Every structure is written in structure tokens, then in C-alpha cells.
Amino acid sequence: MRWNSSAYPQGRFVLGCSITILVASLLAFSQSSPNPTLSPAPSAPAPNPQPVLVVIDPAHGGSDPGALLTPESPEKEITLAVARRLRQELGARGITAQLVRDSDATLSLDQRAAIANSAYPLLYVAIHASSLGSGLRVFTAMIPAAGENRGPFLNWDAAQGPFLERSRAAQQQLVTAIQKTRFPVRVLMAPLRPLNNLKVPALAIEISPTTGNASQVAATGYQQMICAALANAIASMAPSSTVRAELQP
Amino acid sequence: LSSRPFVLLAVCLFVLTIALSLYVWQLRRSAAAVSPTLNTPRAVAPPGTGPAKPATLWVAYDNPGALRTTSVSLPLSSERQRRAAELLRALLNIYGAKDSPHRLPPTAEIHSVYFVDPGLVVIDVNSALADGQTSGVLAEELTVVSFVQTLTANQPDILRVKILVDGRARGTLAGHADLSGVYDVSQVSSLAKQLSSQ
Numbered sequence: 001m002r003w004n005s006s007a008y009p010q011g012r013f014v015l016g017c018s019i020t021i022l023v024a025s026l027l028a029f030s031q032s033s034p035n036p037t038l039s040p041a042p043s044a045p046a047p048n049p050q051p052v053l054v055v056i057d058p059a060h061g062g063s064d065p066g067a068l069l070t071p072e073s074p075e076k077e078i079t080l081a082v083a084r085r086l087r088q089e090l091g092a093r094g095i096t097a098q099l100v101r102d103s104d105a106t107l108s109l110d111q112r113a114a115i116a117n118s119a120y121p122l123l124y125v126a127i128h129a130s131s132l133g134s135g136l137r138v139f140t141a142m143i144p145a146a147g148e149n150r151g152p153f154l155n156w157d158a159a160q161g162p163f164l165e166r167s168r169a170a171q172q173q174l175v176t177a178i179q180k181t182r183f184p185v186r187v188l189m190a191p192l193r194p195l196n197n198l199k200v201p202a203l204a205i206e207i208s209p210t211t212g213n214a215s216q217v218a219a220t221g222y223q224q225m226i227c228a229a230l231a232n233a234i235a236s237m238a239p240s241s242t243v244r245a246e247l248q249p
Numbered sequence: 250l251s252s253r254p255f256v257l258l259a260v261c262l263f264v265l266t267i268a269l270s271l272y273v274w275q276l277r278r279s280a281a282a283v284s285p286t287l288n289t290p291r292a293v294a295p296p297g298t299g300p301a302k303p304a305t306l307w308v309a310y311d312n313p314g315a316l317r318t319t320s321v322s323l324p325l326s327s328e329r330q331r332r333a334a335e336l337l338r339a340l341l342n343i344y345g346a347k348d349s350p351h352r353l354p355p356t357a358e359i360h361s362v363y364f365v366d367p368g369l370v371v372i373d374v375n376s377a378l379a380d381g382q383t384s385g386v387l388a389e390e391l392t393v394v395s396f397v398q399t400l401t402a403n404q405p406d407i408l409r410v411k412i413l414v415d416g417r418a419r420g421t422l423a424g425h426a427d428l429s430g431v432y433d434v435s436q437v438s439s440l441a442k443q444l445s446s447q
Contacts, residue, residue: 066424067384075384128425130385133314137387142436157430186314186447189440190386191393191427206386 051096052238055121055200058083058099059128062106069131073218076104078129082207082223086127089231095238113159113197122238123170125230126195126204131214135184136226138175139204140167141195159199166201170237174203177233183226184210205230299326306340307398307441309351309391311383315447316395318402329404333362333370336399341378351391354381360416362400368408369431372396379414382423389426394444397437408434 058079060066066075080101087097100115101107107115116124141160160167171187178185195202207226209216216222301322308319323339326332337359344353357378363371382392397410410432413419419428 060424064424128386130387132311132383132385132388137314139386142440143433188387188390188443189436190390190425191430191432192386192390192425193421193427193429196427204386208385208387 052094053119053121054090054095054097054234055116055119055124056083056086056097056099057112057116057124057126057194058101059126059204061101062104064106066128067130069129069214069217073215075129078207078218078223079127080104081218082127082129082227085223085227086125086230089227090234093231093235095231095235109194110197113194116194116202117159117197117199121200123234124198124200124202125234126192126202128204128206129217130206130208131217133186133206133208134210134212135186135208136178137186137188137206137208138171138178139188139190139192139195139206140164140171141198141202142189142191143196154199156197158196160196160202163199163201167203170201171203173237174230174233177236178229181229181232183229299324299332301325304336304339305399305402306336306343307395307402308340308343309395311351311388311391313447314387314391314444316391316398316441316444318445330362330364333364333400333404334359336403337362337372337396340395340399351388351395352383353378353392357381368406369411370400370407370409371411371413372400373413373416376415379419379422384423384425386425389422389424390440391444392422393426393432394437394441397432397434398441401434401438410434410437 058076060074060076060079062076064076066079068074069078080103083099084102087099090097098119098121100112112126141164143158143161143164155161175185175187190204192204195204207217207223209222302325304321304323304325306319306321307316309316321339323335325335341353341357341359343349344351345355345357354377356375358375360373360375362373365371382389393412396412400410401407412422412428412432414422414428422428
């Protein structure tokens with residue numbers, strides 16, 4: 001039995017459309033997918049290395065004041081002031097820093113995580129302030145129960161899981177550098193969001209007074225001293241190629 | 250002549266409607282008389298009536314931001330849910346005292362503790378506890394870890410702990426410690442070691 005094309009005009013039309021769609025799809029795929037033969041060799045040195053980026057997250061803000069350290073100093077104002085100083089100190093050491101918020105804006109924890117994750121920084125640092133205790137506390141994430149990643153899909157509540165070792169390495173290096181200045185500093189975990197939602201090395205730093213007086217945390221001189229110590233510690237991590245390799249997401 | 254049955258029917262329906270309205274009004278009055286008792290504050294649970302037994306409490310100390318274990322003897326119920334609540338109330342008695350090492354308001358209360366097998370425990374605290382908690386990462390995690398460790402030290406079959414405030418899920422305890430998830434007891438134990446080493 002012979003194929004009589006004139007007897008099936010609809011069939012010819014469908015066949016023509018299908019071939020057109022197939023060819024268009026192949027062309028689009030070949031343009032969008034990375035071609036290993038056309039991409040530069042991975043061993044080739046980049047002409048301009050990417051600048052080291054640190055994302056600083058001043059906790060709270062807007063409708064969330066955080067802790068009330070003194071009647072005039074809600075935590076959100078102290079964290080923003082410290083974050084801006086830290087950005088300045090890092091910039092003076094050749095490290096680019098991006099603030100998650102640079103105003104009294106209300107941001108959800110998910111929004112903060114999304115901003116940090118999309119920036120692919122070398123390190124994420126959340127800033128908190130408290131009247132309790134003495135000196136600095138450097139926290140890594142505490143992943144909640146049943147938070148596990150399945151295959152290529154990251155559980156949002158356990159996204160930090162694969163990066164936790166690198167976060168702890170960064171925590172240890174940061175604390176070791178600060179301890180050289182004899183400033184009191186502690187290493188801890190914390191059930192603190194958005195640390196567990198981050199897919200980059202992530203730390204939270206809580207600043208508290210050394211005198212027992214909460215107003216010290218709001219003092220410019222104290223903030224400046226802490227930011228300089230933190231910036232020195234981060235800078236001491238950044239230039240080392242081994243540290244960079246460990247930290248790079 | 251033919252309209253008489255309809256008139257009778259209409260009168261009966263009218264009387265029935267009035268009677269039912271009165272009945273509904275009476276029901277609403279009686280319901281309103283009962284409901285205030287539902288809104289009155291819950292009586293604080295009586296202290297444990299069982300024989301005194303040895304127990305371990307993980308007590309938080311704001312200065313220097315650490316946890317310490319304390320061995321005590323408490324009258325504890327033989328029923329594990331009541332026993333768990335009694336242990337946490339013993340902690341709250343310490344935290345609500347004048348010379349408290351970790352200040353929580355005296356109105357802080359444990360509503361109840363539920364065991365959801367296998368191994369999940371739900372602690373329901375009142376909002377006075379959460380609202381009166383000192384806000385801060387370390388301050389809040391001291392409270393959470395002291396609760397979880399006190400339960401697991403005395404009832405080792407607990408694997409996971411969920412904390413509710415007034416029966417509802419809450420994002421954080423007082424702005425920092427995450428309450429949205431379920432705490433893994435082994436991870437809390439690791440954090441307790443860090444907090445005890447100070």
C-alpha cells in the first residue's frame with residue numbers, strides 16, 4: 001500500500017510542524033548548553049581573578065527591633081552600625097563586602113538567605129548584639145532534625161549541611177585569629193536561622209560587652225575595635241590559597 | 250370552609266416558630282453562662298505527688314553563659330508526661346527565683362509535655378515564658394538546651410524535641426532561637442557540651 005500524501009493534508013502539516021519544532025529545539029539546546037570544546041580550559045589562569053566577597057547580614061531591622069540593649073539602642077541599629085564599619089574595614093583590606101540590608105528595612109529570614117545564596121560569597125557573616133556574656137561569640141548552624149538533602153535537591157532547612165565543615169573551618173580560623181588579640185571569644189553552634197538555609201560557608205557573630213554594661217556595645221570605639229579585629233581575622237583567611245579553596249562554594 | 254385547615258396550619262407553624270425561638274434563646278443563654286469558665290486562667294498544676302526521686306537538672310547560668318548540671322531530689326509522678334512537665338517546672342522554679350542564674354518571668358509556665366512515639370516530645374510553654382525571655386542568641390539557646398537536656402538526662406528514650414508556645418508553632422523563642430523545626434537530641438547534646446565547657 002502506497003503512501004498517498006495528497007489524501008492526508010493534515011498529516012503532512014503535522015509532520016512539517018513536528019520537524020520544525022524538533023530542529024528549533026536542537027538549535028536552542030546547542031546554544032544554551034555549555035559546549036566543553038568551546039569553553040576555556042579550566043586550568044587556564046583567569047586574567048582578572050574574582051574579588052573576595054563577604055556578605056554581611058545586620059540581623060533584624062524594620063519592624064523587628066531585636067533585643068533592646070539600652071532604651072536608645074535596639075539591636076537592629078547596633079547590628080547595622082557594626083555591619084557598615086566592618087564593610088569599611090574589609091574594604092580597606094581589599095575585600096569586597098556586601099550588606100544584606102543597608103537601611104532600616106524589614107527582611108524575612110528567607111529573603112536574607114536568598115540574597116546571600118545568590119551572591120555566592122566566600123563567607124556569610126550575620127551580626128547580632130546582646131547584653132549577656134562577655135566579648136564575641138562565633139556560631140555555626142545547628143541543622144534541625146530530619147533535615148536531610150536528597151540527591152541534587154537541597155532541603156531548605158538543611159541547605160547548610162554540605163557546607164557545615166567549611167563553615168566550622170572558617171569559624172576556627174576566625175576565632176584563632178581573634179584569640180591572638182586576647183579579646184574574649186567563644187566557639188558555639190546555634191539553632192539560628194537563616195544559617196541553616198545557606199549554601200555557602202556561614203557564621204553568625206554575637207557582640208556583647210566586656211564590662212557588663214550593655215551601653216558599651218553601642219559605643220563607637222568598641223564597635224571600631226571589634227570590626228578591626230574581625231576584618232583582620234577575615235583578611236588573614238582570604239589571601240591563603242588553601243583557605244580559599246576550602247571556603248569556595 | 251376550605252380555608253379553615255390552612256389557617257389552623259399557619260397558626261400551628263407560627264406557634265412552633267415562637268417555641269423554637271425561645272428554645273434557641275434559652276440554649277444560647279446557658280452556653281454564655283458556661284463559656285467564661287473556659288476562658289479563666291488554667292490552674293497551675295499541683296506539685297508532683299509521687300515519692301521523691303533523684304533527678305538531674307541542666308541549669309543555665311547567664312554569667313558566664315554556661316550550663317551546669319545539678320542533682321536534686323524531687324517528688325515525681327510515675328506517668329512520664331507528667332514527670333517531664335514536673336522536671337521542667339522544677340527548672341522554672343529556679344529561673345523564676347529572685348537570685349536566678351538565668352532570669353525568666355515568675356509567670357513562665359509549662360502548659361504540658363506530650364510524648365509522641367517514637368521518641369518525639371512536644372513541650373508546650375506559655376507566651377509569658379517566651380515574651381519574658383532575654384532576647385539574644387546565647388540567652389535563648391541556654392533556655393532551649395537546658396529544657397532539652399533536663400528531659401533527656403532523666404528520660405533517655407527521647408530522640409527529638411519540638412517546642413510550642415501556647416499550643417502553636419512559633420518562629421523563634423524571643424527573636425533568635427529557632428522554634429520552627431524539631432530539635433535533634435544528639436545535636437543539642439553536642440551544643441550542651443560546648444556550653445558546659447565555659
